Amino acid sequence: MSQEYPALDFSTVIASTVHDMKNSLAMLMQAHSQWMGRLPNSERQSPEQGVIEFEFAHLNGMLVQLLGLYKLGVNQMPLQPAYHELDDFIEAQLAAHQEVFASRGIVATYEVDPLCPLGFFDRELVASVLANTINNAIRYARQSLLISVSDEAGQLMLTINDDGDGYPVEMIERQADYVQGINHSSGSTGLGLYFAGRIAALHQRNGVQGCTRISNGGPLGGGVFSLYLP
């Protein structure tokens, strides 16, 4: 006799599991940093420490993104836009990666155009895009990372530059496919582009939608990720 179980909606199962994973990771990170605090200085600077910090941030970023994708899927992505001070906002994103920068010897800087001290966007969502992009840039950067904020024809432009080898040419050429979710084959970076594109597009003003762009070059000569918010 076979028993009928009600079919579980797999994406909901994933979402609630991811939620638990995120909480679990938060506890893990907290415990780890408390433990680190009790170690002598020499022990704190080990290379393994750098790996742990980086992968913590990477894991957390992926989980946030997964939850975000789920919410986009079930149309539960609430946009909560407000005015934010940009230097504060960028500083906060960099501060979250402070240990990783230190352990990898990366100098992270930012410049905010003094003419646009405030931006209008959903802090939480844009922060998740930036966190993923910074994480990605750290992976490829040699020693420096620069976030710049400026006004581009009335739109706010947030740009993350690194001094690595840059994005693969093929990815730059076909970036529209990634953003539209047509090509996921390149793993987390491709999914990240899709996620970033969707979040950018949620920001609209007078019929103009936000968007993303990747390129190579920029002031540091490596990969350049730009987020445009109208």
Added chain:
Amino acid sequence: MLSYHQKRFLIVDDFSDFRSSVRSMLRELGVKDVDTADSGEQALRMCSQKAYDFILQDFHLGDGKKNGQQVLEDLMVEKLISHESVFVMVTAETSQAMVLSALEHEPDAYLTKPFNRSGLAQRLERLEQRKNLLKPILQALDRGKPMEVLNACIELCKKDIRYSPLCLRYRADALRDLNQNEALERLYDGIIADRPLPWAFAGLGKLLFKRGQVNQAKGVYEKALKLFPMMPALYDGMADVLVAEGDNKGAQKVLEEAIRLSPLAVRRQAQLGKLAMANEDFETASKAYRQAVSQGAQSRFKDAESNLGLAHALISKGSEKGLDTRTRLEINTTLSQVAKENPSDPGLQIRARLMKATSLLLNDAETAEKLTEQAMMRLDGMEQFMSAEAALLVAKQLQMLGQASAGASMLKNCAEIYGDDPVVMQGIAKLTDDPTILNSGNVASDLNRQGVQIYKTGNLVEARAVFRKALALQPKNISIALNMAQSLLHGTDTSVPSPELEECRACLKQVGMMPDTDARYPRYQKLKIKAFSG
């Protein structure tokens, strides 16, 4: 360099691991004064003893406990924190907390777990800076002076126009408090035309609704809900509009939507209960009132009306055979709570007893009779006015409990107090055919209308004479008494004794028995302050 070292910190979290972790981060940052609390209740107690500069409040403090948002609301309403203090909401997932936040009390910042020491330091430093920048505005807010808030905003924008978006909310709230409706509408329109801010939509909708522009308010809410379908406060506004249009069913649907988004909301649950009762959807009503009662236990929005509503909904849901044991137990518990917690409110004592008697009518007639007797004794000596709604239900229950004459006298009393309101008269007509009750207020109501006409022409002597005649017929009528009082105060020097002042005070004293939930209560208070200021 760091400016927050000397400040007083409070960490509120139910996890001791988290409290000690944040505490050690703060210590490493050089902060010396750090206290901790493991619940919202404890945090409120601590804030009433000590003025904290920074509060790091966890959003989820466990089921059945006050959440971070409720703690923030209590702190603001009870004025336990200054506007200069920094309130940071710490959450595992910020978007959820934001949906649950009330638009009128937002935290200064959200901080998402996990965060590290540099992340915490950066937020604290920046928040401190922003509070410094806005200091003159925040101090004016603490003093409760909206005019000074406006001036401080102007000063700040003069210093640096780029920061003007930070002032928008303060300006709007100040204009609202000053009742400068035209200026406020212009400000909201301007904000929305530039950037769609949810609070601006909610504020504009509320303003239009308040001024009776129901249709325009509806348009604003429709537009806002398309942009911000996750914002419960907008659904509340929309429900108000639909109720004003007489569409109770539509209003109920909208509120159910809001509750799906944000179930932790005592007032919204109570409002849903009320609407569902009006729609005779007793299942929904009992569920909503049950939530309002249980959530209300930890909230300052605790309201005996929800307990009575729950009992009423459960009774209405019951079958002709009476109520099952579980339902009777729930009714008993919820009504005992009303009687126990409001010993000096005769209206509630009477209503709780009659409600319980009604629930026992079929199963325990003897106890029902006893309770009815107790209620009737209290009713005899009661001076306070019940709200029209409560009075009508009491009259109906008295009829059901076999007390026809007590029910009739309740209806007569209700017709006297509220007889100028056609909706109340319709309610009375559902319960009686007695022409002496149904027509008891006609002459007085006509006179009242005449008096208003004459008052508008400026003929004070004549207007007073007409109001006086009306009031002699219906001495407890709230509208007539307030009109009488207003016409007497008009042109009367309140600093010297006079027959006019005497008469005015007497009729205000009479209607002072009205429930403070009555829409005319603010008007009464204004007149009272004027009449008794001399």
